[in-house]
Structure formats: structure tokens, C-alpha cells
Amino acid sequence: MMWYDGGWGWGGWFFMTVFMVVFWALVIAGIIALVRHLTGTSRHQRSGPPPATGEPGRESRRAEDLLAERFARGEIDGDEYTRRLTLLREHHR
Known part of the structure; x- marks a missing residue:
């Protein structure tokens, strides 16, 4: 039989x-x-936490x-919360 499409058929x-x-x-x-490579943007730069600016107040706030x-x-319970909060505030002064 003669095929018009070079013998390939539907495949x-x-x-x-x-x-x-x-x-x-x-x-x-x-x-x-x-x-993305030429403009310097990538998926890793756009996701995740923002880069630290060096402000100690911002880090302690987070x-x-x-x-x-x-x-x-x-x-955590209330006592643990207040103990850790006090510790954080003393550490970041």
C-alpha cells in the first residue's frame, strides 16, 4: 500500500x-x-525572609x-513566654 506521508502513519x-x-x-x-541570569533575579532571591538590614530592633522584633x-x-505556656521574652529583650539591648 502506498503511504502519502512517507510511511510514518499517524504515529x-x-x-x-x-x-x-x-x-x-x-x-x-x-x-x-x-x-533571569542577566537581570540577576532568581526564585531564591524573591522567596524567604527579607535580608537583614543590620538594625538590632528589627531582628529582636522578629x-x-x-x-x-x-x-x-x-x-509554650505563659510563664515560659514571659521568661523567654525577658531574655530576648535583655539580650538585644
Whole structure:
């Protein structure tokens, strides 16, 4: 029987379509990675806690907030909370 598409049948069209989608996805991902590299932005720089500015008040405020969250969740009791809060405030003076 004579095939008009070079003998590949439907399988050839399917694999060519998949290959084309994968090829263009890789090209687009490469362009995005290149732009991020050239501009100096990455996923790791945008997520996570903000960089420390060197202000001791900001760092101690974050520690106090974490302590208050633990107290609110019931992980520590009132006595433990006040003891640790006093210790934090004495340490960051």
C-alpha cells in the first residue's frame, strides 16, 4: 500500500507534534533562564525572609513575633513566654 506521508502513519504525526511542543517549551524556558541570569533575579532571591538590614530592633522584633506565635498556638505556656521574652529583650539591648 502506498503511504502519502512517507510511511510514518499517524504515529509519526503524533511524535512530531510532541517533539515540537517539547522543543518550544525548552526554547522558552531557556530564554526565561537567560533573562533571569542577566537581570540577576532568581526564585531564591524573591522567596524567604527579607535580608537583614543590620538594625538590632528589627531582628529582636522578629524573634518576639515568633515567640508570640508559639504562645498563641499553645506550644509554650505563659510563664515560659514571659521568661523567654525577658531574655530576648535583655539580650538585644
